[in-house]
Amino acid sequence: MDQPPKAALKVKKEEPAEEEPTSSKKSNNPTSLSWGFKTREVRVTKIPNHFQVKKTENILILVAFSIGLGSMWRFPYLCHKNGGGSFLLMYLILLLLLGIPLLYMEMIIGQWLRMDSIRAWKQLVPWLSGLGYSSILACVLVSLYNSALISWSLFYLGQSFDYPPPWEHCPMLENISVTEAPCLRTVPHQYFWYHNTLRASKQIEEGIEVLVVNAALCLFATWVILYIIMTIRIKISVLMLIFSIFFPCILLLCFFIRCLFLQGAMASLRRLVTTDLSFLSSLETWRQAGGHVLYSLGLGMGTIITFSSYQTRGDNYIKLASFMAMVNLMTSLLSTAIIFLVLGFWTTTSGSSCVEKTVSNLVKLITKGVLPQAVWPPQDIIHKHPMEYLHWVSQLPRNLQEEVVHFSLPCSILVQKEKFMEGPGLAYVAFSQAVSLFPGSSFWAIIFFTALVVTGLGTMITLLEGIVLPLQSSVPTSTKHPKLIPVIVCLGGLLGSLVFTSRSGSYVVFLFDDHLVPMVLVIIVVFQNLSLAWVYGVKRFRAEMFGQLGRLVWAPFTFLWSYVTLPTLLALLTIYFLNLYHRESLYYISWNGSMSQEVKQPYQKIVLGWVTFLSALALLPMLVYPLQHWWQLDNQIICEIVEKSSSSKKAETRPNKGNQWPAHPLRRFTLRVQDKGQALLPGKGPTEGYFLHPQTTLANKDSENYTNFSLQGGSLTYP
Incomplete structure (x- = not known):
């Protein structure tokens, strides 16, 4: 040789040596971080031209959403329940630390990626792609019980066409003694709410299988209206949004001016601006204030990301986020002020004051000959305990009792404390009282509850489109059948919300609103904040924003995302867990019909079990997607090992076995x-x-x- x-x-x-990724791979392949998560170099989606013309409409949607049911219904009863001014102070603190920074974060993500809530998180952090689907499920939970609120408004609107409205006087019930008559133990507005609107049971476990016909019909009408609006939204939405923004504010301002002249109103309004330091140490108050910040601004529901993706570049989202928060705050304060004024009026006119006015009214009616002399009240009755008045009425014959009760003033004979009503129906009861103060109350009732229905529908449309739009972009068949998903969503919403029309439906609403939905929203927002600030990276995010938008993200916000909002959210989440699973007894406000007053009832374990099940169901996609990515990655690694081993075996095959290539790498x-x-x-x-x-x-x-x-x-x- x-x-x-x-x-x-x-x-x-x-x-x-490791292979250098090419420039084409950088835009498509995931980037591995030290703790194993995957992020992507984001390729921005271009929005079609027909979406860009909706800029004004989308801004109106966000503003209308900020002054929706959260500010007119939820904030007042939470503020009344948690000490007035103390709750307001906590809300302001958390609004600055959590609300505005997180609202800006969701807005800038939507503007940057031009994607809905599902695709946005798939693009940013594939391992946490389930965030978008969990946001959809949280939006479903909120829309279910919000539809019940609109059905209550529709019921009040239907009753407003009677003159006078039926909540101004409550009827005398048969087979009930006068000392148990609800008309003398509470105001007729509260009686109408529990007995006519809800027909409420005594406990949440009772009457869950019995539907209230009027409430069920109103709920059906609500979902039919929502479906119609969803299908022809482009033609009527702008006018409806403008109406839902300005008209309720004008009505609230009129009610506020009228209620300022009520007896005892200013004393109650003073409680709204007075801070009790003892409430600042209450974890329960912090929990409810933090939950309402997320709920009222729509954080964690995906709607902000979805609608912000339709905006044109160059919009100042710092100003828009601040404007939304301020509009929400001002509307909440105006609604709460009206309700506090009405509560002050009820507190001042109950008890001995109510007895004195009622006796004076009876004397006038006897003098005019409307009532017989037999019902002339004792002279010293006004100086005795209100129960003495009830005892005197009970001594009268049955026919005279009915006349006295019928002509009694609409106030409570029994002494009422400051917390006259604590349930979630406080806004409906107080606003019906405010409407009754105007001459021609039926006309004002029609106008106000029409505005309340329209405001609720605007909120619901935003929620439903936050569900429908991402699903339409994710489901291929929706392109051929664009109305299929709205039909499924509205039909499923109708069936799922029927539970709120049962006799204990208002208690289920309170359960969803106070425990289930806020806890789910906190968990979702925790993972959103964690994904952007620490998994994707704040510095990387700022660089992307500068490259795409031509300006840096405001530095204080990036500091808040990294070191303030996330610890605060984790603290809130800890309080929610301790409140739900380690507290001795959770309670809700129920109605005792025999006593004609609200009472506190403890939740049973099975009810809290349902909260755990529904919250786990809503958060399940966040767990499924990491497991799916892990499974796919594991299969990919196995396939690569098999391919390498098979290729190495082929390379090792030689005609002469004595000179084969070595099997081990060198x-x-x-x-x-x-x-x-x-x-x-x-x-x-x-x-x-x-x-x-x-x-x-x-x-x-x-x-x-x-x-x-x-x-x-x-x-x-x-x-």
């Missing part, structure tokens, strides 16, 4: 050879190999073309 000429070859050991060698036609092939050891003749290629290599060599002191020698 011919031998190649001897030459001194310098050999350099070289470790295997280090690479780089040879600097005078004759460039010579090459080095790996051998059995780290310093051995084979020398290849210039005429030989890897395709036709055999044992005749190899020469053994050995490495000695950095130079290559061969026999």
